[in-house]
Amino acid sequence: MEVTADGSPPAVAKLPQTGVYVGASDVAAPAVEQVYVLAGRLDDTEVYQYRPPVSEATD
Numbered sequence: 001m002e003v004t005a006d007g008s009p010p011a012v013a014k015l016p017q018t019g020v021y022v023g024a025s026d027v028a029a030p031a032v033e034q035v036y037v038l039a040g041r042l043d044d045t046e047v048y049q050y051r052p053p054v055s056e057a058t059d
Contacts, residue, residue: 009046
């Protein structure tokens with residue numbers, strides 16, 4: 001993960017996730033972007049919290 005110009009960790013980390021399961025398919029599924037938001041620090045370690053995607057379903 002890259003840090004900002006002043007050496008701080010980014011406020012948001014976006015990580016692509018892709019893969020296949022053995023025997024399920026010959027082709028990898030499209031990449032899904034996982035989003036993590038900087039939640040704070042714990043013992044000098046940055047802690048990120050997973051943010052699930054916003055539902056696109058409309059009622």
